[in-house]
Amino acid sequence: MPELPEVEVVRRGLARWVSGRTVAAAEVLHPRAVRRQAAGGADFAARLGGVTLGEARRRGKYLWLPFADGTFGLLGHLGMSGQLLVQDPATPDETHLRVRLRFTDGGRELRFVDQRTFGHLAVEELDADGLPHSLAHIARDPLDPRFDDAGFLTALRAKRTTVKRALLDQSLISGVGNIYADEALWRSKLHYDRPTDTLTRPLGQLLLANAREVMTAALAVGGTSFDSLYVNVNGESGYFSRSLDAYGREGEPCYRCGTPIRRAAWMNRSSYFCPRCQRVPRQRAA
DNA sequence: GGAAGCTCCTGAAAGC
């Protein structure tokens, strides 16, 4: 499941292997992969033909390659199972190949492979800052040097929701998904259902620092791979799954206190937590 | 307007 570290690994791969190259042709093999393209797959392909792709950029879990003229860009989101692979044209097509970009230099092609089709690609207009229009509501991520810590803490405590919901709210803080939310909460000894208005400012700062720390550590080892669904542009897995403290460890002892980690159903997904270290607060702050 | 819940999707794994 690609979150910020995994997407950043892919962005770096695109910057190395794709930026600066000119698209010869785009081929859409599954319409759902370009469902955000209002005018459809033919329009998507037509807009890409002949354009030179600039430096790969990222905001949260979104990636984009601006066109050389800066007016439009190729925007992508990997969803749950999306992969952007740089492959030799002679390599057989992957089972779930959805979009292919061939380049004028005849070298490696860019393939968008996505088993569960939650990801998508689109050609979008960029604003004056070079940001795709549809990302206007996406907050900066905590690894962004221009992330506003104070503003985030104020907004977090003003929310009338619970802390894990807030961490997954991409308009508040981007890049955090289910895995790193659980890891940041475990490191901060916070229960996922803790109301945000009961968080003190120091606790909020601790949570933000832990989110940063865990994602930085994951990025250093290529991200988290549980299966073949997340790989970098060369098809290689990351190694951070070996370093997770909570996520995916149901029944295994907490590394702090030895209590078995629990998995709870939460919003049609799972939350992993230590029932001893991460207790539910009894009441809201006044 | 903000928060909560639903839905999309595929394939592996588990259960029968």
Add this chain to the structure above:
DNA sequence: TGCTTTCAGGAGCTTC
């Protein structure tokens, strides 16, 4: 062996 059910979850959309 083969069929059915469960599970994984990002984010747009709908409902309250």
